[in-house]
Amino acid sequence: MDEITASRAWRVPASLPAAKLAGAVLLVTLGLLFADGDPVRVAVAALAAAAVAGWAVRDLVAPVRLAVGPDGLTVIRGFAGRRLLPWSAVEAIAVDRRPRFGLTSETLEIDAGESLHLFGRYDLGANPEEVAAELRAARPNP
Known part of the structure; x- marks a missing residue:
């Protein structure tokens, strides 16, 4: 199942990769400003910036993290792959x-028996509780 055949898809908000790329630029800038000629500081800043930029690239290459359709759920796998979970494999949606840190975080959990798929608010671009309700409503009755 791809994006086109999905009944509904949830994706990373468009502003998130831009913020991550801006963070990578900031890391490089700070590394250069405060390096004081130390090549190790520059290298560490560049490595951290590359990691953040790679994280942003994943958001650009595979923005859709979760999709639902008549055949089941499509979840992201690895860096940018996808995996179809047929409805029969989905044991629980919670x-x-x-x-x-004084705040309550919510994570959508999809239990597929041998695998557990976790999605936060920034993976879905929506409230995990609302997404869980939509997934339960889309699930065919056994």
């Missing part, structure tokens, strides 16, 4: 809430 939202995990945990307090962290």
Whole structure:
């Protein structure tokens, strides 16, 4: 199942890769400004910037993290691959809430037996609780 045949798809917000790329540029700039001629500091800043830029590239190459269709769910796999989870393989759809640093974070959990797929608000571009409700509604009755 690809984006075109999906009934509904959730993707990374468009502003997120731009923010990550801006962060990579900021890391390089700070590394150059505060390196004081130390090549190790420049190398560490460049390495960190490359990691953040790679993270942004993933968002650009594979922005759709989750899609639902009549055959099941399509989830991201690896850097930019996709995997179809047939409805028969989906054991549970739940939202995990945990307090962290005074804030409550929500994570959508899709249990497919041998694999567990986790999606946060920034993976989906939507509230995980709302996405879980849509997925449960789209699931055919057994």
